[in-house]
Amino acid sequence: MTDTASLLRFATAGSVDDGKSTLVGRLLHDSKSVLSDQLAAVEAASRNRGQQTPDLALLTDGLRAEREQGITIDVAYRYFATPRRRFILADTPGHVQYTRNMVTGASTADLAVVLVDARNGVVEQTRRHAAVAALLRVPHVVLAVNKMDLVGYAERVFADITGEFGAYAASLRIPHVTAIPISALAGDNVVTPSAHMDWYGGPTVLEHLETVPVDHGPATGPARFPVQYVIRPQTAEHPDYRGYAGRLAAGVLRVGEPVTVLPAGRTSTVAGIDALGTTVDEARAPQSVTVTLADDLDISRGDVLVPAGEGPLPTQDITATVCHLHDRPLTPGARVLLKHTTRTVKAIVKEIPSRLTLNDLSPHPAPGELAANDIGRVVLRTSEPLPLDPYAVSRTTGSFLLIDPADGSTLTAGMAGDAFAAPAADGAGAPGTPADHEGWDF
Template identity: 80%
Template sequence: MTTGTTDTAAAGAAAERLADTSLLRFATAGSVDDGKSTLVGRLLHDSKSVLADQLEAVEHASRSRGADGPDLALLTDGLRAEREQGITIDVAYRYFATPRRRFILADTPGHVQYTRNMVTGASTAELAIILVDARNGVVEQTRRHAAVAALLRVPHVVLAVNKMDLVGYEESVFSAIAGEFASYAASLGVPEVTAIPISALAGDNVVEPSARMDWYSGPTVLEHLETVPVSHDLAACPARFPVQYVIRPQTPEHPDYRGYAGQIASGVLSVGQSVTVLPSGRTSTITGIDLLGQSVRTAWAPQSVTVQLADDLDISRGDLIAPADVAPDTTQDVAATVCHLNDSPLRVGQRVLLKHTTRTVKAIVKEIPSRLALDDLSLHPEPGELAANDIGRVRLRTAEPLPLDAYALSRRTGSFLLIDPADGATLTAGMAGDAFAEAARATRDAAGAAEDDGWDF
């Protein structure tokens, strides 16, 4: 009997092929009832990424709700409250793979009060799928999600015009919506939008091409997900190593060992490299790098390593190790674009905690220069406060200097959270630098426009 050996060999070969495929992180967003969960369910079902027992459970739940067939939205709407209300409340993460690529998807809520959850789901995404109901077109929530995608610098945006079956699969309806969204996205500085007409309920252009929209010759949703370039090469960015823990074993074998452990946020570290420790500004040289208990000469993001330095410096959790020639500047005056997440408003004069990588410091909100109006992208000056889901600009003063990169340079070391010091609740997600000003200016420069872009703060 050789069946077991053959099965084991086949499984091993499949695992090797899977390990060689690239990984794409993507998020879905859209208004309530635009069909996000149905799209995700259809994507999982038609790509054969649903286990038999999962499908059986969905079919049983669908029958109990009086549905004629399986409600594929239930594959992601896992909370009891979500099923009862028929909406997505929390971010639902799903992992699946095809022979061409591995995927981590975040199905984010559509209700306006849960827009803040999109920030969570899209913060690490390389692609965002924004759904639009073909009957309603681009609405305020569509613009809000596009603004969040632009703010978080998601490299690729897909506009999925859903429910095409309810508008007779008319090309003119799709073209009008795609044109309006493309114009709005360009004003935000979104570099690329791929528009796809779909019916998630019927399966048109999700995994298989639609025979009812022969006027469309572009890719299906899955085909685009499998072929879009993945650009999260953290090793190509300047090296940043936030210290998480100082290791002092004090054993007879290692009486003088002092290592600084953490995860490399970006770039490459090498033995012999000259580095600067921030915020102190002291310099040293890397004498050793330990990875999984073994000494290595080089390590790169996002590996977790222990770094040893030539000099006995005062280094603790929250310090940042960076190459001496490309170390970020430190500052106590932080200007940033933010998305406010908490139900309690953020106000001028408010005292907060600012968490940046592994470092948390006290801070105060010195100014809120402007709030973004999503309907016409105008700026409301000096609003005084930011309510939940508002996007705006803030200026903060921190109690200690921080080594902040511009968010345009690094999504990891250019971002931070504002935290309520009283109860530890997350208040605001921040991106250092003029995120929208830079995006709009880049769009204007690319178009050769000379007029004022209106985004200067």
């Protein structure tokens, strides 16, 4: 499948009133991705509020509180397509109070659109959302300088903002930044080129979304196959069949390939791969398949098949960057469940070394706890070894969740190792730095 026919997941971010919802509404409206009854409902709602033109932000601000307050509170997902590409769009909140929602929306994104109000320039929330995009390893960032109509479509304003943002993005190691001057309200450079900015010769927002290469997909890198379910039909036709079903998280798995089962370390060879009832020679992430092995091994849900010699070193000592999602703070000594791919184990929070100040990336040492929306470093000890990749290498097998064992609520989203670090050339290595855990009861 070529880039122009592939799926692109992208998220919007920016400060309050920068125009994220209006941009999304304009994108959907001008790309003819809005149903007639939806548009009629938006037009009626706009007239009731005394507006002569449709308020396109209402296409995404679906919660009643969002419409009343004029802000985005929760992540709104929208699905649309053009002849060149399919899209999953996450419209995320801009308020600092909802940083955790932005983390949720951007965690699976291939691209983040960071909006800036041309009148205000780069503000603290702009830096915060750029830092979150860098933290989550979003491969591409679009700087959309919005409301250019309110500054007279001045090229100097655009140049000053892009220069400041570019320097900050470079400090975050964001690999690809594309700056586009737009007016979401008027439609300039969103879907159609602007007639007011002849000094700009780059793509519109939609053109860039349709053509940006999606080359950071899960099919790259060594194979990672977390086992979800063991299939033992025990029928007369297949009395000895033992298959391992799951979704390939990364790389390519081939018949005849030597594999290691982690965390136990047992080895075997891929004997067969079944995809949708058909025998195939190879599987590519993110396919869901059933794998059979040449040897009868003790494998269960939560084990991970990796190419022999290309797996992470399983560890019980994890140092990670986390975003705390729950209203109840995360404190040292907390006993939690840690969910990594298909395995869930007991864990304890050993230490919280620092909290990250996102406006300048400075660490606040020994914060004592992480409150909702805080991003910081934690040291964990698990009851069983886990084969985590560094998050800088794999966004799938390097991520995990911390769960409250009492009520099952999600507490924290974690990224193993130093999420801001550059990935290793070979993609190998264990996450974090082991710490001294003497006296623990695990």
